[in-house]
Amino acid sequence: MDYKKVKMCRVCGSKNLRKYLDLGRQPLANQIQDSPNYPSKKYPLQVLFCERCALSQLSVVVDPKILYKDYPYHSSVSRTFREHCIYLAEHIKNITKAKHPLTAIDIACNDGVLLEAFIRAGYGATLGVEPSKNLAQKCERNKLTVINDFWHERALAEYPPVDIITALNVFAHVDDLGAFLGLVYKKLNPNGVFILEVPYLANLIKQNQFDTIYHEHLSYFLFSTIKEALHYAGLEAFRVEEHSIHGGSIRVFACKDGRDADSSVSKFENAEFHGGYLEFKTYKSYAKKVNSIRDHFKSLMEELKQGGKKVMGYGASAKGATLLNYCGATHTDISAIVDDTPAKQGKFQPGTGIPIIGSEHLDITRPDYILLTAWNFSAELKEKTRHVGARYIIAIPQVRIE
Ligand code: DWN
Ligand code: ZN
Numbered sequence: 001m002d003y004k005k006v007k008m009c010r011v012c013g014s015k016n017l018r019k020y021l022d023l024g025r026q027p028l029a030n031q032i033q034d035s036p037n038y039p040s041k042k043y044p045l046q047v048l049f050c051e052r053c054a055l056s057q058l059s060v061v062v063d064p065k066i067l068y069k070d071y072p073y074h075s076s077v078s079r080t081f082r083e084h085c086i087y088l089a090e091h092i093k094n095i096t097k098a099k100h101p102l103t104a105i106d107i108a109c110n111d112g113v114l115l116e117a118f119i120r121a122g123y124g125a126t127l128g129v130e131p132s133k134n135l136a137q138k139c140e141r142n143k144l145t146v147i148n149d150f151w152h153e154r155a156l157a158e159y160p161p162v163d164i165i166t167a168l169n170v171f172a173h174v175d176d177l178g179a180f181l182g183l184v185y186k187k188l189n190p191n192g193v194f195i196l197e198v199p200y201l202a203n204l205i206k207q208n209q210f211d212t213i214y215h216e217h218l219s220y221f222l223f224s225t226i227k228e229a230l231h232y233a234g235l236e237a238f239r240v241e242e243h244s245i246h247g248g249s250i251r252v253f254a255c256k257d258g259r260d261a262d263s264s265v266s267k268f269e270n271a272e273f274h275g276g277y278l279e280f281k282t283y284k285s286y287a288k289k290v291n292s293i294r295d296h297f298k299s300l301m302e303e304l305k306q307g308g309k310k311v312m313g314y315g316a317s318a319k320g321a322t323l324l325n326y327c328g329a330t331h332t333d334i335s336a337i338v339d340d341t342p343a344k345q346g347k348f349q350p351g352t353g354i355p356i357i358g359s360e361h362l363d364i365t366r367p368d369y370i371l372l373t374a375w376n377f378s379a380e381l382k383e384k385t386r387h388v389g390a391r392y393i394i395a396i397p398q399v400r401i402e
Contacts, residue, residue, distance in 0.1 A: 108170035181233030203248030315374025
């Protein structure tokens with residue numbers, strides 16, 4: 001079986017899981033297809049709320065070997081993300097009392113953007129862990145030290161503990177959080193710091209960001225739920241920051257040296273409690289807003305098609321796959337999606353038959369509208385396409401034309 005059903009909460013073990021959103025059966029968002037007719041396998045895409053710890057989690061777990069065997073998403077394509085990593089590497093240099101140069105491991109290092117930022121910031125020994133062969137090979141080509149494997153005991157056995165361990169956009173992808181965090185605990189020096197970043201569930205709800213829901217993202221976290229998961233592994237959250245990357249992420253700092261938490265911890269916990277994020281009804285009303293976005297998007301696509309307008313997308317993103325598949329959009333609505341990732345060009349967005357092309361086609365086709373399917377990089381994408389003279393469609397948090 002290439003997927004399993006979730007029967008209990010992966011943070012607290014509760015069986016009281018209530019479904020609040022059903023995005024239907026969808027293809028795997030990053031399974032870029034070689035042909036438009038390739039019938040991509042579809043899996044249930046439903047989100048459950050844990051009545052005990054408020055974790056939101058998918059109802060199924062797709063085999064990670066299927067998801068990450070050969071991964072088309074290259075983090076370095078986005079200048080915004082590269083700058084985000086450079087800032088992070090500098091920002092955390094003095095977070096630990098360890099002597100410099102610091103040693104660091106980046107879990108799910110993708111094509112090494114953060115590892116390169118560590119080296120640029122003067123860190124000592126750095127190590128990446130990346131399960132996707134194509135990305136690990138890219139790191140090796142760039143002279144980065146990387147283990148081509150998942151983050152687990154056997155793969156890390158011969159590596160000593162380090163001062164800094166980072167996990168950017170991977171914690172939401174992990175099924176066995178206990179094993180994951182247990183290994184973090186083991187591989188962290190006594191006064192080391194673990195830093196994770198995930199899309200922030202409160203933002204997903206406030207900003208109607210349902211397109212961040214896809215099969216790679218098994219969990220959708222509040223800070224309070226992350227804090228609980230860390231605590232079970234002997235790690236204590238001592239700081240939390242909010243950052244705009246990827247539509248709004250939280251960055252959580254954890255340690256095992258018993259240092260005091262700063263005021264950000266109670267601030268986030270109080271905001272989540274008073275914001276209603278620990279209550280099921282908040283998520284039910286969110287689901288209603290998601291469906292009205294879908295209906296609005298579908299009618300806009302129909303109106304533009306009837307008006308003979310040319311619409312292209314920019315960013316063959318996983319979030320774009322969720323949006324387009326949930327709204328039933330195909331190549332008859334969006335003629336093509338531009339993406340600067342060479343590995344994605346010449347292929348097709350899963351489930352839609354929409355071809356993925358290079359940006360040079362924008363000048364040839366001169367679309368009337370560009371759908372920013374990577375709206376989290378709107379500024380960067382608008383800068384790149386201003387010369388085209390098209391108007392922009394953005395679907396999140398509301399469908400709008402700019
Ligand atoms: O968690 C994840 C997030 C961090 O990244 C992964 N599971 C998968 C991935 O999700 P996504 O594909 O929705 O992420 P992005 O970063 O919103 O995707 C942006 C897409 O747009 C990429 O395919 C790259 C492309 N792009 C481009 O072609 N030119 C992006 C920029 C900024 C550009 O200038
Ligand atoms: Zn729970």
